[in-house]
Amino acid sequence: MAVLMCGSMFTGCSSETDAVEEEEETEVQTLTVADEEYYKRFYDDGISINVYNWGEYISDGSDEGTLNVNAEFTKLTGIKVNYTNYATNEELYAKLKGGGASYDIIIPSDYMISRMIKEEMILPLDMNNIPNYKYIGEAYKNQAFDPENEYSVPYFWGTVGIIYDTTLIEEENIDWDILWNEDYADRILMFDNPRDAFAIAELRLGYSLNTEDEKELEAAAELLKEQKKVVQAYVMDEIFDKMGAGEALIAPYYAGDAVTLMAEYEDLGFVIPESGTNLFIDGICIPKGAKQKEAAEMYINFLCEPDIAYSNTYYVGYSTPNTAAYEMLDEETKNDGISYLPDEYLMSNTTVFRNLSDEANQKMQDLWTELKSTQDQTKNKWIVPVFMLACVILSITILIMRYIKKKKDIF
Amino acid sequence: MKKLSKIYLGLVLFFLYVPIFVLIVFSFNTTKSRTVMSGFTFDWYIKLFRNEIIMESLWNTIIIAVIASITATILGTAAAIGINNMKKVPKAIVMNITNFPIINPEIVTGVSLMLLFVFFAARMNFEFGFWTLLIAHITFSVPYVILNVMPKFRQMDPFLYEAAQDLGCNSRQAFFKVVLPEIMPGVLSGFMMSFTFSLDDFIISYFTSGSDSQTLPVTIYSMTRRKVSPEINALSTIIFLVVVIVLVLKNVIERKSENNKVKVKGEKV
Amino acid sequence: MKNKLIAAPYLVWMVVFILVPLIMVGYFAFTDKEGNFTLDYVADVAQYSQIFVRSIWLAAIATVICLVISYPLAYILTGFSKNTQSTMLMIVMLPMWMNFLLRTYAWMTMLGNNGIINTILGFIGLGPFKMLNTEGAVVLGMVYNYLPYMILPIYSVMVKIDKSVIEAASDLGCNPWKTILRVVFPLSLPGVMSGITMVFVPAISTFIISRMLGGGGNLLIGDLIEMQFLGNAYNVNLGAAISLVLMVIILLIMTIMNQFDNDDGAVLL
Numbered sequence: 022m023a024v025l026m027c028g029s030m031f032t033g034c035s036s037e038t039d040a041v042e043e044e045e046e047t048e049v050q051t052l053t054v055a056d057e058e059y060y061k062r063f064y065d066d067g068i069s070i071n072v073y074n075w076g077e078y079i080s081d082g083s084d085e086g087t088l089n090v091n092a093e094f095t096k097l098t099g100i101k102v103n104y105t106n107y108a109t110n111e112e113l114y115a116k117l118k119g120g121g122a123s124y125d126i127i128i129p130s131d132y133m134i135s136r137m138i139k140e141e142m143i144l145p146l147d148m149n150n151i152p153n154y155k156y157i158g159e160a161y162k163n164q165a166f167d168p169e170n171e172y173s174v175p176y177f178w179g180t181v182g183i184i185y186d187t188t189l190i191e192e193e194n195i196d197w198d199i200l201w202n203e204d205y206a207d208r209i210l211m212f213d214n215p216r217d218a219f220a221i222a223e224l225r226l227g228y229s230l231n232t233e234d235e236k237e238l239e240a241a242a243e244l245l246k247e248q249k250k251v252v253q254a255y256v257m258d259e260i261f262d263k264m265g266a267g268e269a270l271i272a273p274y275y276a277g278d279a280v281t282l283m284a285e286y287e288d289l290g291f292v293i294p295e296s297g298t299n300l301f302i303d304g305i306c307i308p309k310g311a312k313q314k315e316a317a318e319m320y321i322n323f324l325c326e327p328d329i330a331y332s333n334t335y336y337v338g339y340s341t342p343n344t345a346a347y348e349m350l351d352e353e354t355k356n357d358g359i360s361y362l363p364d365e366y367l368m369s370n371t372t373v374f375r376n377l378s379d380e381a382n383q384k385m386q387d388l389w390t391e392l393k394s395t396q397d398q399t400k401n402k403w404i405v406p407v408f409m410l411a412c413v414i415l416s417i418t419i420l421i422m423r424y425i426k427k428k429k430d431i432f
Numbered sequence: 433m434k435k436l437s438k439i440y441l442g443l444v445l446f447f448l449y450v451p452i453f454v455l456i457v458f459s460f461n462t463t464k465s466r467t468v469m470s471g472f473t474f475d476w477y478i479k480l481f482r483n484e485i486i487m488e489s490l491w492n493t494i495i496i497a498v499i500a501s502i503t504a505t506i507l508g509t510a511a512a513i514g515i516n517n518m519k520k521v522p523k524a525i526v527m528n529i530t531n532f533p534i535i536n537p538e539i540v541t542g543v544s545l546m547l548l549f550v551f552f553a554a555r556m557n558f559e560f561g562f563w564t565l566l567i568a569h570i571t572f573s574v575p576y577v578i579l580n581v582m583p584k585f586r587q588m589d590p591f592l593y594e595a596a597q598d599l600g601c602n603s604r605q606a607f608f609k610v611v612l613p614e615i616m617p618g619v620l621s622g623f624m625m626s627f628t629f630s631l632d633d634f635i636i637s638y639f640t641s642g643s644d645s646q647t648l649p650v651t652i653y654s655m656t657r658r659k660v661s662p663e664i665n666a667l668s669t670i671i672f673l674v675v676v677i678v679l680v681l682k683n684v685i686e687r688k689s690e691n692n693k694v695k696v697k698g699e700k701v
Numbered sequence: 702m703k704n705k706l707i708a709a710p711y712l713v714w715m716v717v718f719i720l721v722p723l724i725m726v727g728y729f730a731f732t733d734k735e736g737n738f739t740l741d742y743v744a745d746v747a748q749y750s751q752i753f754v755r756s757i758w759l760a761a762i763a764t765v766i767c768l769v770i771s772y773p774l775a776y777i778l779t780g781f782s783k784n785t786q787s788t789m790l791m792i793v794m795l796p797m798w799m800n801f802l803l804r805t806y807a808w809m810t811m812l813g814n815n816g817i818i819n820t821i822l823g824f825i826g827l828g829p830f831k832m833l834n835t836e837g838a839v840v841l842g843m844v845y846n847y848l849p850y851m852i853l854p855i856y857s858v859m860v861k862i863d864k865s866v867i868e869a870a871s872d873l874g875c876n877p878w879k880t881i882l883r884v885v886f887p888l889s890l891p892g893v894m895s896g897i898t899m900v901f902v903p904a905i906s907t908f909i910i911s912r913m914l915g916g917g918g919n920l921l922i923g924d925l926i927e928m929q930f931l932g933n934a935y936n937v938n939l940g941a942a943i944s945l946v947l948m949v950i951i952l953l954i955m956t957i958m959n960q961f962d963n964d965d966g967a968v969l970l
Contacts, residue, residue: 121546214933254916254918444774532719632798676795
């Protein structure tokens with residue numbers, strides 16, 4: 022149905038839909054879609070869709086020459102986009118599970134997709150509405166989290182590695198244990214979500230990243246507790262700020278964000294440890310309760326437009342599963358050893374998260390809260406009840422004393 | 433002693449203002465650095481005004497604050513009149529419940545409203561967004577209006593209303609011509625309080641906002657959690673300037689009206 | 702005017718949006734996911750006693766620091782002429798009108814290892830000191846954000862103290878310090894009490910300050926509650942239980958504070 026002209030990358034083509042605000046010095050990317058008719062279906066209906074995405078995970082046109090994806094979508098289809106952010110998969114889960122807010126598009130990661138499928142929180146997609154699915158590389162289809170490709174369309178993929186300041190860290194063969202190195206105490210950042218944080222400890226201990234064994238989880242938590250002494254802060258996207266400003270020297274994070282950071286700050290380096298890492302695929306899904314399913318599918322299709330996917334990968338820095346967009350990348354990006362890795366490495370050294378059992382999730386969560394709240398103090402679970410009791414007694418005593426005083430005053 | 437107290441005052445003001453001035457200074461910085469000024473630019477302001485998400489949430493914030501504070505003022509003033517006429521025990525009960533949102537930590541108010549909305553959202557098929565935010569804002573604003581209006585009744589001569597009626601006013605006229613002017617200062621300050629609280633509220637909005645209609649503080653929060661751009665400094669500068677202008681104007685007007693009052697009184701004597 | 706019915710809309714509103722949500726917090730705290738009665742979650746709260754203790758402790762320190770800073774300041778303010786007083790008061794309160802997220806963000810940029818404070822100290826040859834992401838930074842954030850809440854009530858009580866009382870004290874042979882201790886302080890106690898609650902309650906339940914300035918490793922009660930509703934943990938029942946306990950603690954503290962206040966509590970609000 023949709024025969025797409027490959028988007029002309031930089032200015033040159035000037036059909037009417039291409040009107041992107043021109044900035045004189047820079048070359049500006051333009052958008053070309055073949056099947057414009059498809060996108061015009063809701064043009065005059067004045068509808069809007071609610072998109073809930075990770076922070077810094079879409080091109081907003083602030084990099085010169087790239088497209089503002091949401092604005093382009095509105096311009097093309099007449100559908101307004103309400104765009105909001107979350108920082109972790111668990112936050113997304115809580116917001117959906119809590120109910121109330123309805124979204125039309127969400128972008129969870131692999132393990133969260135399978136959890137949401139299991140809990141019937143996302144809807145099967147109508148692939149007839151997403152012709153651009155054909156651009157998705159075979160390697161990213163039929164993954165364990167969505168074996169039939171019914172629920173999700175891969176958006177980005179990537180690995181986890183270590184971002185570090187090359188001017189101050191001279192070690193070679195950087196591995197996960199550098200995150201425990203006391204020489205860098207208080208200059209190390211750490212993931213602020215249990216799944217990614219535990220994965221690093223599990224990698225060090227040689228456990229599976231999908232372990233559900235209570236003992237193994239406890240051992241990992243113990244290792245993380247040990248790390249807490251050298252950790253400056255637990256963060257997610259604050260990492261851009263803290264690494265960029267030189268606040269911290271080392272931080273584990275997603276490869277795509279490392280690319281973005283390194284483009285801005287030359288002193289930063291990125292390494293994917295030899296000992297292995299986590300491979301993630303973030304998929305675009307439509308949650309149950311979506312009000313505009315068809316428009317949402319149109320949005321998914323739009324995100325798979327080669328021009329849009331290219332603009333996104335250029336801005337976001339993550340690796341695109343879109344083959345047509347991949348072709349548009351320059352050789353330098355294709356071979357940077359960060360975004361796109363040799364297949365052998367991906368096959369042998371990376372693990373994709375699977376959804377854990379409810380018990381294991383709960384266990385991990387409990388251990389995580391404990392880790393974040395403990396300090397080098399002795400624990401005493403009686404303090405609060407005793408404190409409350411003391412308050413009650415004090416307030417009753419005062420009441421009685423006042424009562425007595427009042428009586429005295431009367432007489 | 434005098435000198436010492438001036439120094440002390442200066443130190444406290446220094447503590448209060450330095451962070452704000454640092455924010456303002458770096459809003460004009462050409463680079464993103466927060467320690468080195470490398471040049472002067474207005475770029476971040478231009479970027480700020482082009483940032484649709486910020487502009488839209490600013491608009492939402494203003495609309496919600498206006499509607500919420502007007503509704504809260506009407507609701508609260510009416511409530512204050514009614515409560516004033518209640519017997520002692522019901523009055524005490526109502527006032528205690530009214531005080532609750534003020535005493536209670538904001539996070540608990542936010543969470544409790546969220547639970548309520550979730551409960552009804554599932555059953556009545558509505559979603560979080562503009563309306564939940566509005567209801568939440570009205571809810572935490574009304575108590576402030578009531579608390580501002582109630583004391584005015586205490587100060588008012590209780591027979592004023594009856595006197596007006598005796599002199600031939602119907603009850604509506606008596607209210608609008610006699611009672612309302614008496615309690616107006618309380619109504620106005622209640623309105624101002626709920627307006628500013630609504631503009632500034634983050635915690636309760638955070639728990640009750642949905643997929644659209646974010647308010648500015650919620651947007652600011654998500655900004656501070658990501659790649660921080662000096663746009664946020666530019667935004668702070670603008671907010672600071674607006675606050676300064678509004679407060680100075682308010683002060684000038686108040687002082688003028690006070691002087692007038694003094695003059696009027698003087699003439700009478 | 703004598704009509705109680707005029708309060709009816711508010712009473713309905715109050716029941717639906719203040720009372721019912723609080724009851725729902727209680728309901729969720731005492732039920733499990735299937736809606737059966739259970740005490741598990743409330744009992745589980747004990748597991749987080751360390752977080753409670755830390756929150757109470759940090760909030761208490763911040764409150765004391767606020768009091769120590771504010772009391773002399775309020776006293777100094779009352780010494781100015783009437784016009785200067787209102788101007789000075791406006792200047793002191795002005796930072797409070799800025800959004801508190803922006804104010805906290807300002808400290809975030811200043812306290813960092815490469816922040817402006819450490820840079821300045823570096824010129825003198827000191828530091829860098831670790832300031833951000835510590836408990837100290839959290840307390841600083843609390844003091845900075847809530848200081849005006851302490852200044853205002855103390856000032857407004859002090860300004861009402863009859864100057865002739867103070868003169869009488871000094872005429873009767875009190876030295877200035879003794880006058881403050883024996884005369885001014887007891888008279889200003891209601892203001893101090895309401896200042897303490899106005900600082901303590903938001904400080905104990907904050908989650909933004911600890912997240913922005915505490916580095917995520919210093920969880921407070923607010924963080925814990927937020928985690929259960931919108932964060933990583935997602936456990937509404939536990940969240941409700943924690944909120945309930947927090948509410949009880951605060952109500953207890955308020956009752957105690959109220960006892961010291963011999964007025965009928967009007968100043969407190």
